[in-house]
Amino acid sequence: MVHQQQLRFSTDGRGTYNITQQISDVISKSGVMTGICQVFIHHTSASLILCENADPTVRTDLDAFMKRLVPDGDSLFKHQDEGPDDMPAHIRTILTESSLSIPINKGKENLGIWQGIFLWEHRTSTYKRNVTVTVIGE
Amino acid sequence: MLFQRTLELAAHNQGAYEITNFIADIIKESKIHTGTCHLFIHSSASALIISDIADDSTKDTTADFMAQLAPSNINANENINNAMNAIPPAIKHAYSQNELTIPVSNGRPGIGVWHGIFLWEYKSAPIERKLTITIMGDPLHKSFRLTR
Secondary structure (H helix, E strand, C coil), X not given: CEEEEEEEEEEECCEEEXXXXXXXXXXXHHCCCCEEEEEEECCCCEEEEEEECCCCHHHHHHHHHHHHHCCCCCCCCCCCCCCCCHHHHHHHHHHCECEEEEXXXXXXXXXXXXXXXXXXXXXXXXXXXXXEEEEEEC | XXXXXXXXXXXXXXXXXXXXXXXHXXXXXXXXXXXXXXXXXXXXXXXXXXXXXXXXXXXHHHHHHHHHHCCCCCCCCCCCCCHHHHHHHHHHHHHCCCEEEEEXXXXXXXXCCCEEEEEEECCCCCXXXXXXXXXXXXXXXXXXXXXX
C-alpha cells in the first residue's frame, strides 16, 4: 500500500521547525499500520534532521555549531550572488539530510521518546518549503 | 511492487557527476508511478548528494569546503601506508551520504526544480563503483494532494 502527499511549510528565518505532528497526521491518514514513512524536502538550502525535542537549546546550539563550521560570507566561497547565507545553506543541507526514512509501527511513527522530526531552514529570510511524504506498508 | 537493479559505473576521476537522467530512466523502466527510489553506493570513498544545478559554482565551492574540512595532506594515521590517499575520502564520506531515498511521483523522480542527483567520487585515482537502485511502490495512479 502506498500513500503519497505533499506538505508545505512556511519558515521565518534560519532555525529548526518541528514537523513531527504533520508527518504523524499523514501516517494516520494513510491507514498503514506497519511500514516505512519517507520524508523528502524539495530544496537545496533547507534540510531535515531527527533531533532531541526536549530542550530547544540543543537545536540553537546545533545552529551555532553550523555557523562556526560553515561561516556566512566565507572568502572560500565562489558562489556569492544570492547573498552571504546562500552557499552556507547549500553546504549545511549536504552535511545534514534531504531525506529521512522512519519506521511505522501500530499505525504511528516509531521514533525514540526524545526524537522529533525537524525542518532546518538554513536561509535567513522567509520561505515556503515543500516536503513530500511517502508511506509504504500494510 | 518492487524493482531492483545493481549497476557497475565506469571509473571516474575525483569530482561530482550528475546521474539524475540516468535515475529517471530506471524509474521509467520500473513502471512504478507512486513510491520511493532508494539509491545505494557500494563504497566508503564516494557519496550520493543532492545539489543545486542552477549554478556550477555551488558544486565547486562544496568541493573546496570538503577539501578544507579534510585536506589531502592530512596525516591521520602514519601506520596506514596509503593514509594520504585513504583518509580524506573516508572523512568526506562520513560527512555526506552513501544512500539516498527520493520520492517517485507520476513515474518520475519527485525532486525539487533545482535538484540534481550527483555521484561524488572522493578518491583521486579512478575506480569503478557499484550502485544499487531499489524502487518500491504502486504502478497505479494515486491522487497527489496539496495541503496547507
